[in-house]
Amino acid sequence: MNIAVVGLSHRTAPVEVREKLSISDEHIEKSFCSLNATEQVLEVSILSTCNRLEIYALVKNQELGVSAIKEFLIDHSGLSKEDLFPHLFTFNQAEAVNHLMRVSGGLDSLVLGEGQILSQVKKMVRLGQDYKSIGPILNRLLTQAVSTGKKVRSDTNLGTGAVSISSAAVELAQLKLGQSLGKDQLMTLQSEKVAVIGAGRMSRLLIQHLQSKGCSKLTLLNRTLNRAESLAKDFPDLDVKCGLLDDLDKCIEFSTLIFTSTASNTPIINSELLSGFKRNNNLLRLIDIGVPRNIASDVSGLPGFEAYDVDDLQEVVARNQDARQQIAIEAQNLIDEEARVFLEWWASLEAVPTINRLRSNLESIRKEELQKALSRMGPDFSARERKVVEALSKGIINKILNTPVTNLRAPQPSSQRKESLKIVESLFELGVSENDQ
Secondary structure, rough: EEEEEEEEEOOOOOOHHHHHHHHHHHHHHHHHHHOOOOEEEEEEEEEOOOEEEEEEEEEOOHHHHHHHHHHHHHHHHOOOHHHHHOOEEEEEHHHHHHHHHHHHHHOOOOOOOOOOHHHHHHHHHHHHHHHHOOOOHHHHHHHHHHHHHHHHHHHHHOOOOOOOOHHHHHHHHHHOOOOOOOOOOOOOOOOEEEEOOOOHHHHHHEEEHHHHOOOEEEEEEEEEHHHHHHHHOOOOOOEEEOOOEEHHHHHHHHHHHEEEEOOOOHHHHHHHHOOOOOOOOOOEEEEEEOOOOEEEEEHHHOEEEEOOOHHHHHHHHHHHHHHHHHHHHHHHHHHHHHHHHHHHHHHHHHHHHHHHHHHHHHHHHHHHHHHHHHHOOOOOOOHHHHHHHHHHHHHHHHHHHHHHHHHOOOOOHHHHHHHHHHHHHEEEEEEOOOOOO
């Protein structure tokens, strides 16, 4: 058995590829069914965010298992091998474990130390449990990844003041405003006519950061009015005008800055929609943090409009990375230790078949000898006394097993463990087959 991760992220694939791999909530069950039906996949869970899609799996055979997951990704995305495979990464065993720990700790995020990824890893655990697709191995790995992510944030300063995708989007708007004025600095958004499309978690964070950067009022549009109004109530000091997506035309006409973050699988803004608006000297900046994208690529280059997507956030992220690199080194050291702990546990499982066979043999001997002793005791031996003697025999077996079991499962080189297992199997004539190991 092997642990493998196959996927892509902002580091390996542009947004136009990532959006084709994104798995929406309505398609997640079908995806789990497809992966669970694969003979080579023993356990599996899915991490799907705006910046990555990663399939974590326990596979029978490393090569065949990875190949099966890649075939699933081809079917799901509709991309050819030639278009998809150059963007995919594959990690196995220790590399896969370390990668997951880095993801959960925020070290592999577009924004170093991003906090949202931890909740997304928690969701991956929950999905795997809900669809009964993870067993003891992945369940332990994923839950340890969550605890590692928490530890990184509590034991280092990586999570302190860490910007999210949403805050980076707001900073990008500030930076572009400054650059339009000939200044390479972040400008206040106080004079901007701002609109946010979508009322989900990312939009909540957008509004929080907009308010902190000088925005005093904005328009909030959503597919359902109730959800927009509910979100607006959480910002009593901000003048929020709520509306439906039907008001998008009016919003485009009067806004100077629009952020989009909806769950739509197709663009809600394209060149055909925008071509009906004459901006003159009134530029409209559109910043899309949705994946799949909410703003079509054909918007780029239209006069009077500037469009940006999540890949454009790199410009802002680069300004904040240098100061956090030393903290990231501390976090990586912690992650290396957590990965080592899991890998030692994983390696110790090699001893389980031998330990189980040894325990079973000794238990058979215990029962046989106990029965002989009890038969010699005669009818005067009470039920209570029988229970005491049986408990005594079990205690003796457990005491005998404690030291060898502890030593066999202790951290040690694989070659040393294999040698110890051979000795135990030979001494006790356990006859463990290769398949048991």
